Amino acid sequence: MFIFSIADAVTKESIREEVWSNFIKNKIALYPGPYFRIPNFKGAEKAAEKLIELPEFKDIKSVEVNPDKPLEPSRRVVLENGKELYVPSPRIQGCLLKKLASDGVNSIRKIVTRWGIENVGIKVDVNDKFHIDMLVLGSVAVSKDGRRIGKGSGFADIEFAVLKEINAIDDSTIIVTVVHDTQVYDELPKELFKKYDVPVDYIVTPTTIIKVENKLPRPEGIYWDILTETRVKNIDVLQKMKEKHESEGRDTTLCATEETTVVRPKRYWFRRRPRRFSGKKPKAQNGDDPQAGGDDEGQNEKQVAERVRKPRRFSRRPRSQSEGQKSNPEAGDNNENIPPQGARNKKKKSKPIDYSLLVSNIGKSVRVRELKNALIEKGIKPNNITWRGWKGFCYLHYAKTAKKQVEEDKEPFAIDSVIEIIQELKLNPTAENNLNVKIMEPITRIETINITAV
Known part of the structure; x- marks a missing residue:
């Protein structure tokens, strides 16, 4: 402590x-x-x-x-x-x-x-x-x-x-x-x-x-x-x-002086985004008096203009493939492997679901993290989980095996072995009944939760 x-x-x-x-x-x-x-x-x-x-x-x-x-x-x-x-x-x-x-x-x-x-x-x-x-x-x-x-x-x-x-x-x-x-x-x-x-x-x-x-x-x-x-x-x-x-005749005389409110400074728990520079002309200081006249006036205006920071402007035009692949002679041939700007920003597509399992008989006090850790320990981590733990059930979604995994001799999760392992799980040591598992029909669209974000 x-x-x-x-x-x-x-x-x-x-x-x-x-x-x-x-x-x-x-x-x-x-x-x-x-x-x-x-x-x-x-x-x-x-x-x-x-x-x-x-x-x-x-x-x-x-x-x-x-x-x-x-x-x-x-x-x-x-x-x-x-x-x-x-x-x-x-x-x-x-x-x-x-x-x-x-x-x-x-x-x-x-x-x-x-x-x-x-x-x-x-x-x-x-x-x-x-x-x-x-x-x-x-x-x-x-x-x-x-x-x-x-x-x-x-x-x-x-x-x-x-x-x-x-x-x-x-x-x-x-x-x-x-x-x-x-x-x-x-x-x-x-x-x-x-x-x-x-x-x-x-x-x-x-x-x-x-x-x-x-x-x-x-x-x-x-x-x-x-x-x-x-x-x-x-x-x-x-x-x-x-x-x-x-x-009841009790004395209820109040305090004559009002409460003094404590003036507290603004505190931000999170980091605030800085305001964009407005581009306003700063006030003249010391020798920057515009009323001074003569040759100093033009020089002062030039100094003030140099201090004024122009707002940055960003072009929103997407870079073409030819522009993205232009090589920098000073950097050598390393720039040839840099993909175009548009290719780097593409989102990864989610893998197609191979099969889904309905797991029921879950205690209402169980959290999705407990189920996730238990599945990881058994080596049967799903790709996605649709969590309905407060209602006593959830869906586990397993994706199809990618070609890279086949080349590396990684066998996909066999549905029979996955069901057998889940049925033997006990998320709560005091629970009397084991989990129930049922194979679901293929679903084209389903709301899922990415368990990596849980």
């Missing part, structure tokens, strides 16, 4: 910048990039599988998992293990939470995505009765003593405060954060954290589970003196809670 220590005179924002930059530097980040969000990382699925290893996970019934992208595998693990799954409504708009469950139509992988949260999730509001046994949060940075830093929007803290007010969570609720190993710090400055910051009980990474021995105090509810009028106005749930507290 990579553990970092924090230098003096730092802020939460500087720690976030350090983590986000480290993700880019070490190539840990995955889509949609690390900056200004809970960063998605390589190994999120391994970390999600470690949730099952928590001693309290077996006995709990309901889990809330935040809607961040790196927690998508965690939401899938919760549903696959038969737990009730609650997901906060993004930016707390429309309702407080969404309850997700398998509907028999969409796969679990689709239900736990942002699309599933918006289209399949059942709205849960502050007036509904429910209890959350485990809360899974995303983090930008976290310390081994349980102090957590989010992306800076404050929605996770507000959600926790509202759930605390409606008794949906209590001191028995377990708080877990799922992060990459490089997001774990030995310690974070205590003075950076306020009474509304939510601490964690467990830190789960792709390689280990860290239990916080000395639990930190949790927020007791909504602190109205910290919230601003703009924040309450933009969140419907806070407006409902404010009206409820006012009817």
Whole structure:
């Protein structure tokens, strides 16, 4: 595990910048990039599988998992293990939470995505009765003593405060954060954290589970003196809670000063294409004043014109064969073997399919990569795979043997031996039944997936 220590005179924002930059530097980040969000990382699925290893996970019934992208595998693990799954409504708009469950139509992988949260999730509001046994949060940075830093929007803290007010969570609720190993710090400055910051009980990474021995105090509810009028106005749930507290005679005086928004520079996870030179005339500098007059004026205009870079123009005319085969006398006879430009850009034609096999009885949790690796180990790698693993079957396509292979005495895959090998495969060691194989009729057009790109 990579553990970092924090230098003096730092802020939460500087720690976030350090983590986000480290993700880019070490190539840990995955889509949609690390900056200004809970960063998605390589190994999120391994970390999600470690949730099952928590001693309290077996006995709990309901889990809330935040809607961040790196927690998508965690939401899938919760549903696959038969737990009730609650997901906060993004930016707390429309309702407080969404309850997700398998509907028999969409796969679990689709239900736990942002699309599933918006289209399949059942709205849960502050007036509904429910209890959350485990809360899974995303983090930008976290310390081994349980102090957590989010992306800076404050929605996770507000959600926790509202759930605390409606008794949906209590001191028995377990708080877990799922992060990459490089997001774990030995310690974070205590003075950076306020009474509304939510601490964690467990830190789960792709390689280990860290239990916080000395639990930190949790927020007791909504602190109205910290919230601003703009924040309450933009969140419907806070407006409902404010009206409820006012009817109960509680003090709901808001903070008089508005929040100061952090101005963050533009960060691009990917490499941006440079803008094409506009060809505008640069401003005159030093001796390039056009009002100077005399002989210097013509000389200055000439210097400015030389500095102006003309845009490059590319000819889109295809090169003829005669032009492509012209030899360079300085390069000798090597240019004679260079093919024409058009010949080098031609795409390779796909090989015609000799036979196709329908492989069924595939477990829905099996991935196409597992099947591909198993076929490679047995020496019967197909040319293409049409994957329908979520429905329990797939198609394997074997192409006709090329003339070069015949000359090299490479025998083609015999269909009987291929079927026999596949029937003996077990992609899942715990599977009771073997794979079923059936020969398909020749098909002239079929949608295939190039397995080299999987």
